[in-house]
Amino acid sequence: MQGVTKRHYVIISKGDVFVLKPSENEKEIIIEHVAEILGGWRADRENLIPILQDVQDRLGYLPGVAMEKIATAMDIPAVDVFGLATFYNQFRLNPPGDHQFKVCMGTACYMVGGNIAMDSFKRRLSIGEGDTTPDRKFSLERVVCVGCCSIAPVVVVDDMIEGKVTPTRVDGILLAFEDKHQKKDDNKGNQGQEGV
Amino acid sequence: MSKTITLTIDDRKVTAPEGEKLLWVALENDIYIPNLCAIKEEGRPSASCRLCFVHVEGLPAPVTSCTQAVREGMVVKTRTPQVDRLVRTAFELLLSDHRLKCSTCPQNRSCELQKIARARGLKLKLKRFKSLGKEYPLYESPGLFTFDRSRCVLCGRCVWVDHEVAKVGAIGFARRGLKRMVTTFGNIDLDASSCTECGLCVKACPVGALNFTGEQSSEKDG
Numbered sequence: 414m415q416g417v418t419k420r421h422y423v424i425i426s427k428g429d430v431f432v433l434k435p436s437e438n439e440k441e442i443i444i445e446h447v448a449e450i451l452g453g454w455r456a457d458r459e460n461l462i463p464i465l466q467d468v469q470d471r472l473g474y475l476p477g478v479a480m481e482k483i484a485t486a487m488d489i490p491a492v493d494v495f496g497l498a499t500f501y502n503q504f505r506l507n508p509p510g511d512h513q514f515k516v517c518m519g520t521a522c523y524m525v526g527g528n529i530a531m532d533s534f535k536r537r538l539s540i541g542e543g544d545t546t547p548d549r550k551f552s553l554e555r556v557v558c559v560g561c562c563s564i565a566p567v568v569v570v571d572d573m574i575e576g577k578v579t580p581t582r583v584d585g586i587l588l589a590f591e592d593k594h595q596k597k598d599d600n601k602g603n604q605g606q607e608g609v
Numbered sequence: 610m611s612k613t614i615t616l617t618i619d620d621r622k623v624t625a626p627e628g629e630k631l632l633w634v635a636l637e638n639d640i641y642i643p644n645l646c647a648i649k650e651e652g653r654p655s656a657s658c659r660l661c662f663v664h665v666e667g668l669p670a671p672v673t674s675c676t677q678a679v680r681e682g683m684v685v686k687t688r689t690p691q692v693d694r695l696v697r698t699a700f701e702l703l704l705s706d707h708r709l710k711c712s713t714c715p716q717n718r719s720c721e722l723q724k725i726a727r728a729r730g731l732k733l734k735l736k737r738f739k740s741l742g743k744e745y746p747l748y749e750s751p752g753l754f755t756f757d758r759s760r761c762v763l764c765g766r767c768v769w770v771d772h773e774v775a776k777v778g779a780i781g782f783a784r785r786g787l788k789r790m791v792t793t794f795g796n797i798d799l800d801a802s803s804c805t806e807c808g809l810c811v812k813a814c815p816v817g818a819l820n821f822t823g824e825q826s827s828e829k830d831g
Contacts, residue, residue, distance in 0.1 A: 430795065430796045431795050477794075477795055480794075481794075489778075490772060490777075490778025490779075490781060490794075491778070491794040492778060492779065492780060492781035492783075492792075492793060492794040493772075493778070493781050494794075495781065495783055495794045495795065496781045496782045496783045499783040499784045499785070500782075500783070500784065500785045501785075
């Protein structure tokens with residue numbers, strides 16, 4: 414495993430750090446959405462979780478600016494909102510990628526090498542768990558049991574289930590997406606040329 | 610509320626205002642009960658360090674004295690085999706997540722963990738549990754203090770003074786379970802956060818996680 418020496422392990426978790434900062438334009442949209450959601454709730458601490466859930470439903474994740482806005486509205490320190498958002502697994506702080514990989518780390522998958530599949534994704538995409546690639550094409554997540562342990566280790570690619578995932582299969586999955594993107598880009602290019 | 614009641618702690622009769630929490634009554638009467646997370650002014654104790662267990666006659670199991678309100682005629686024992694066992698386990702668990710190099714720690718000799726070990730005859734060594742060996746990078750503020758998360762016991766005193774006394778709101782808890790840590794919004798460095806470097810959290814830290822550097826290093830004790 415990465416970051417493990419014989420006796421010490423270093424905690425590497427980038428998933429709860431804002432790696433991808435939204436652009437100014439995005440920020441405005443985020444703040445608009447959050448203001449609208451806040452309008453529907455009493456700004457009371459007991460409503461904090463449902464508000465965060467609403468924001469995540471709307472935006473797909475909890476951006477830093479959204480959390481700061483909510484904290485200001487509730488008159489609590491922003492770090493408390495951050496603490497809550499990092500406490501629950503249901504919240505994500507980075508935008509989901511166009512394609513999401515959910516690597517199962519349930520008991521069965523873990524025993525037959527779910528962590529190997531996870532490490533392959535991490536290596537190939539150069540991101541950590543809970544992260545999104547800088548081009549926002551892919552995001553990587555850990556899940557616990559998707560209910561098909563007989564074909565472990567399992568990876569859920571968007572909504573498709575991939576069974577018996579080896580590092581070679583990981584390469585295959587990524588290659589398929591690269592091909593798709595390539596074709597799309599080519600098509601776009603062609604259309605562009607036709608347009609000219 | 611201001612009614613005075615009498616209770617017995619370790620065969621000693623003491624008086625206290627009714628409703629006061631047992632831990633504070635004992636401490637005020639010089640009866641030491643180990644504690645880390647307790648803050649007297651805090652309305653609702655977090656009761657998370659699990660060190661202040663006592664036996665109250667009539668209750669089936671030991672209770673945390675920071676949450677137990679005193680009653681008339683209460684009979685309390687601070688040391689029973691059951692209590693000692695609970696405290697020992699809680700203490701060992703805390704040590705398993707704490708960098709145990711007292712000789713190199715700035716808080717050596719004034720550390721709350723050492724005080725508890727002395728009071729209860731516990732060893733500052735790991736026997737039963739393995740060290741988690743978490744290594745966090747050391748944070749050094751420009752000239753005032755250092756923050757070593759590897760020594761943090763997550764008592765929450767720093768967070769409480771930051772929120773309630775300094776009213777800054779720069780630090781708080783994040784993540785869950787073994788990954789729980791005291792951090793800033795977005796996990797950024799303290800000097801980039803809203804931290805005002807008031808130093809109150811450093812004074813509140815019972816262990817060697819937050820330490821003054823330089824001239825002020827002698828200011829912190831107890």
